[in-house]
Structures are given as C-alpha cells and as structure tokens.
Amino acid sequence: xxxxxxxxxxxxxxxxxxxxxxxxxxxxxxxxxxxxxxxxxxxxxxxxxxxxxxx
Amino acid sequence: xxxxxxxxxxxxxxxxxxxxxxxxxxxxxxxxxxxxxxxxxxxxxxxxxxxxxxxxxxxxxxxxxxxxxxxxxxxxxxxxxxxxxxxxxxxxxxxxxxxxxxxxxxxxxxxxxxxxxxxxxxxxxxxxxxxxxxxxxx
Numbered sequence: 697x698x699x700x701x702x703x704x705x706x707x708x709x710x711x712x713x714x715x716x717x718x719x720x721x722x723x724x725x726x727x728x729x730x731x732x733x734x735x736x737x738x739x740x741x742x743x744x745x746x747x748x749x750x751x
Numbered sequence: 752x753x754x755x756x757x758x759x760x761x762x763x764x765x766x767x768x769x770x771x772x773x774x775x776x777x778x779x780x781x782x783x784x785x786x787x788x789x790x791x792x793x794x795x796x797x798x799x800x801x802x803x804x805x806x807x808x809x810x811x812x813x814x815x816x817x818x819x820x821x822x823x824x825x826x827x828x829x830x831x832x833x834x835x836x837x838x839x840x841x842x843x844x845x846x847x848x849x850x851x852x853x854x855x856x857x858x859x860x861x862x863x864x865x866x867x868x869x870x871x872x873x874x875x876x877x878x879x880x881x882x883x884x885x886x887x888x889x
Contacts, residue, residue, distance in 0.1 A: 727847050729767055730840065732790040736757050736765030741886040742879050744753060745767045747848040748857040750783065750802040750809065751776035 756875045764879055768799065770844040771856050778809025781832070783841045785814040788831035792823050862886070 727745065757764050770786075772779035782802050789798030801817050802809070811832065818828040831837075848858070859866040861878040862885070 727767070727769065728843070729769070730787070730790065732793075732795050733768045733787075734765060735754070735768075735796060737762045738765065740763050740765040742760070742764045742862055742882040743767060743860075744756070744764060744875070744879075745769060745860040746753065746857055747769045747771040747844075747851075747853045747859075749770065749772040749776050749779035750786075751773070751779040751807045 752872050753875065755872060756879060759876065760879055760883075763883060769848060770841045771848045771853055771858070772841065772845065773856060776807070778807055780838075780841060781811070781814060782806075782809045783844075784835065784837045785809075785818070785828075785832055787837035787840060788828050789818060789821065789823060791831060792828075794821050794823060797821055798823075 753766050757766060770783040772783050786795060786798050786802060789795055798817065798821060801821065805813065805817060814832060815825065815829055819825050851860075855867065857869060859870075859875075861875070862882040864878060864882070866874065866878065
C-alpha cells in the first residue's frame with residue numbers, strides 16, 4: 697500500500713538580526729521549508745539556515 | 752560539521768537546509784531533487800550526507816545507486832527522480848536564496864547573521880554562542 701505524500705511546509709523566521717537591531721535585509725524574511733529538511737529541536741532558540749548545493 | 756554543532760548545543764540549535772544549486776554545477780540540481788526523493792522514505796539526511804561524500808558523481812545512475820546503498824525502494828526512488836516531482840521545490844529554495852542576496856555556496860544565516868563560504872567549526876560555535884547570548888537578553 698502506498699502512503700500518500702503530504703508535505704507540511706513550515707515557516708522559518710529569520711528573526712534574530714531584527715531583534716538585535718541589525719539592518720540586514722534577511723531580518724524580516726521568512727522561508728518556507730519542508731520540515732524533513734530540518735534537523736534539531738523546533739523550539740531551539742538558534743536557527744542555522746544553510747543555502748548549499750551538493751557539488 | 753554542523754551536525755557536530757547541533758550535538759554540542761543540544762536543544763539549542765536547529766539546522767534548516769535550503770537547496771541552492773548553482774547553474775555551473777551541472778549535477779547539483781538533480782542531486783538536490785534526489786535528496787528530496789530520499790526524504791519521502793524518511794532518509795533525507797543520510798542521503799544528503801552521502802551526496803557530499805560522493806560529489807561530484809551525480810549521474811542518474813549514481814543517484815539511483817546511492818539510494819540502493821541506503822536500502823531505499825529503488826523503483827519508487829527512480830520514478831520520483833524521473834518525474835521531476837521536486838523540481839519546483841528546489842527552484843523555490845533557489846528563489847528564496849536569491850531574494851536574500853545569496854550568491855554562492857555555502858551561505859549560512861545564524862539567527863539572521865550571514866556567514867558566506869566555508870568556515871571552521873569554531874566560527875559556528877562562536878556564532879551560536881553569540882546568538883544564544885542575544886536571545887538571552889530578550
């Protein structure tokens with residue numbers, strides 16, 4: 697039996713720079729991400745976002 | 752390496768991986784799509800780590816072979832890969848990165864603070880400590 701695929705996207709806010717008063721444009725951004733591509737506790741106070749390719 | 756950072760700060764750090772396949776890295780986009788196919792079987796991170804070890808050998812045959820090495824259902828994986836099911840999702844990551852000013856890989860954001868290029872683990876430890884301090888002040 698095949699299981700239907702449901703990807704519940706989550707939103708990852710890049711909030712810390714905003715909190716610390718930096719003017720980095722990423723501060724206000726929010727990214728939509730497949731939760732399977734996230735490692736670590738959802739309640740973690742620090743989020744590392746890595747943009748990378750495999751080559 | 753970032754796996755080690757997560758282990759050193761249990762419960763304090765989460766890692767979000769975003770695909771940013773560069774145009775001149777021919778195999779990067781199919782590799783990114785293949786990793787998402789592996790995610791369908793709950794093996795994303797193992798496949799992801801395998802790809803970094805195997806780079807740049809990303810022919811279709813190799814991508815399928817890596818899936819087999821992890822014991823993934825080969826016909827299902829191959830069908831996923833050939834369907835281009837995750838092409839749009841990978842493209843969406845690329846668009847998000849571009850909008851954030853990402854120009855090369857790897858680029859990291861540690862609670863919004865940008866780190867461009869490869870860095871030693873100590874750089875990430877310091878960035879995490881700083882972010883924890885900032886968070887503690889809120």
